[in-house]
Amino acid sequence: MTATRIAHPALAARRMSAEEAAALIAPGTTVGMSGFTGAGYPKAVPQALARHILAAHGRGEPFALRILTGASTAPELDGALAKVGGIEFRLPYQSDPELRARINAGQIEYMDIHLGQVAQYAWFGFLGKIDTALIEVAGILPDGRLIPSTSVGNNKTWLDLADQVILEVNHRQPLGLDGMHDIYYGTALPPHRKPIPLVHPGDRIGEPYLKVDPAKIKAVVETDAPDRLGRFAPPDETSRRIAGHLIEFLRHEIRMGRLGEHLLPLQSGVGNIANAVLLGLRDGGFNQLTAFTEVIQDGMLELIGEGVIETASATALSLSPESVERFVRDIDLYRRRIVLRPQEISNHAELVRRLGCIAINGMVEADLYGNVNSTHVAGTSIINGIGGSGDFARNGFLSCFVTPSTAKAGAISAIVPMVSHVDHTEHDVAVIVTEQGLADLRGLSPKQRARQVIAHCAHPDYRPQLADYFERALRESRGKHTPHILSEALAWHQRYLDTGSMRL
Structure with missing residues (x-):
């Protein structure tokens, strides 16, 4: 040196x-x-x-x-x-x-x-x-x-x-x-x-x-040392199905006139599902896209290099070793198309709202009414943190949360009667997507949202349990606006802690 x-x-x-x-x-x-x-x-x-x-x-x-x-x-x-x-x-x-x-x-x-x-x-x-x-x-x-x-x-x-x-x-x-x-x-x-x-x-x-x-x-x-260089596994079938549901939804929004053919600035979290969505946009023929996000990872860098994404604003790069090599090799091109900013700007509520970002973020679980837990296992143990998902979920044009419908080989349902920890309330969640399907929650009352989530997002193994809980809550709940059986609302999590499975 x-x-x-x-x-x-x-x-x-x-x-x-x-x-x-x-x-x-x-x-x-x-x-x-x-x-x-x-x-x-x-x-x-x-x-x-x-x-x-x-x-x-x-x-x-x-x-x-x-x-x-x-x-x-x-x-x-x-x-x-x-x-x-x-x-x-x-x-x-x-x-x-x-x-x-x-x-x-x-x-x-x-x-x-x-x-x-x-x-x-x-x-x-x-x-x-x-x-x-x-x-x-x-x-x-x-x-x-x-x-x-x-x-x-x-x-x-x-x-x-x-x-x-x-x-x-x-x-x-x-x-x-x-x-x-x-x-x-x-x-x-x-x-x-x-x-x-x-x-x-x-x-x-x-x-x-x-x-x-x-x-x-x-x-x-x-x-003279590299950044921590992680590799994301290639998108699996579950990730591709989630991406497919979301991309079809975006096409529907274009047909309805709520989005233009080049969409609005994209924000995506980090991980396989985010990469699958980005690559699906490319394979689906989308072009002249932009991004206003926190992190540029492999999938987004690939689309920037190919010109599918014309401009990307972020606060950091999070790339695999192979993508670092691509980035360094073509850095003159990327310098024209990438802007790295302080996170108080990349995540600023004023800018997210003005630009109308399409926010796509992961979650741990969602409940029947659209509340989302992004951070905790069984309500008490932190995984990572809320990150910037809340900055974009509350202020963006469209707030989408994605996850596989089950975890731990099916022992955990990602759709539960009541989330064990709330990071994003139902008021900030527009769309929930699992590999089973997509629930569009916009313009719906709590009970209407519950029916959409059960029908489109829950895994078939858990759908009857959720439907049974909801129907009994409709009859037994003291209040009927957001029906719950309080003695059972978190019983799924307790059952998992006690037995290793949420199944009855």
């Missing part, structure tokens, strides 16, 4: 090892770190910090931190710090098994929050003082501006608010990222806010670089 990526002389003089930089972070403080879905997170300092924490614990000294990020990171950050007991509080999203286990064991406090609200919570002072910003960048310009990495997340906010800054300059990130970002500095606190001047997903309304007072930068650490 050389200093060529650190073109600011004073900052080049602040280069130091990860161990030296980690020593600048004091116990009990709050650290805002980069990272969003395994992209652009600091690779070296968190691991050095974990070693410092382990040594402090060995001396009998308490050492734990409040860790704030953009979203999930990787084992080198969340896993390393959780394993040594170095995290006392975490937000806003996570996916690391070690961290999740400790959260669910009650050892770490975890705040699940809409990703679009994190930055303003920090600016409002709701999250307390930000002591340190630990941010990965691709380079430092001669004037001190920073070339962002493969995710932007909340980096702008952490850099603005932190008392001190530690930068990791990652030589593995392609310098072709320069110019792909759009960092908007026009946000303000109430009552001084003004409309955000973005009317198309490809609009550039900010600057290509992050800014920070060079005097706040206390350390620059050079690294």
Whole structure:
């Protein structure tokens, strides 16, 4: 490694090892770190910090931190710090098994929050003082501006608010990222806010670089390491059936005149079903599409490269090793078609509503009336978090939630009488899709929604149980607007915990 990526002389003089930089972070403080879905997170300092924490614990000294990020990171950050007991509080999203286990064991406090609200919570002072910003960048310009990495997340906010800054300059990130970002500095606190001047997903309304007072930068650490590179399994038959139902529904909306032939900006979650939907759009002849989303994953990158999606706005890349190679090889093309923004913009309610996004997100379970649980098993154990699904579900043109109708080899029904945890209320859910079919819940009363969900989304093994529950609730429920038998509404989950199956 050389200093060529650190073109600011004073900052080049602040280069130091990860161990030296980690020593600048004091116990009990709050650290805002980069990272969003395994992209652009600091690779070296968190691991050095974990070693410092382990040594402090060995001396009998308490050492734990409040860790704030953009979203999930990787084992080198969340896993390393959780394993040594170095995290006392975490937000806003996570996916690391070690961290999740400790959260669910009650050892770490975890705040699940809409990703679009994190930055303003920090600016409002709701999250307390930000002591340190630990941010990965691709380079430092001669004037001190920073070339962002493969995710932007909340980096702008952490850099603005932190008392001190530690930068990791990652030589593995392609310098072709320069110019792909759009960092908007026009946000303000109430009552001084003004409309955000973005009317198309490809609009550039900010600057290509992050800014920070060079005097706040206390350390620059050079690294050469890849992002966490995961592979998604190819879409299976269940995913393809879900995608088929959703694509046919979109065609119906075009025939009804509610959508144009090029749809509206797409937002999709991460995973096999999202990839299947995107590839189904391509195979179905859709073109001239746009995306206003959080994460660009393999399926979307493929469509961008082929020109099916003309413009995509996001806050991060989440790519397999093969797609990283494609991205680096054709980075000049992707730089023209991709805009990476802070997540306070990529997930901003004002923009999601103005653009009219079509939101497609996964879920754990839905109930008869359209309430959705995206985050918890049996109501008590967190999986990952709500992420940005709520930002798009409440504010988009169309809110779609997708899932296989069963899990655990059929032992769990994804359609239940009452969800065990509510992330998205019935008021924010327009469409539910499983491999069994699609329930369009728009314009329906609760009882009408229940009949659609049972008929079109429930697995045949569970459809009679659901129908029986609903018919008895119609007769026995004290109120008939949203009928329930309260003594049975969560009995399906308890039955699973007791017997290993929701079946009677």
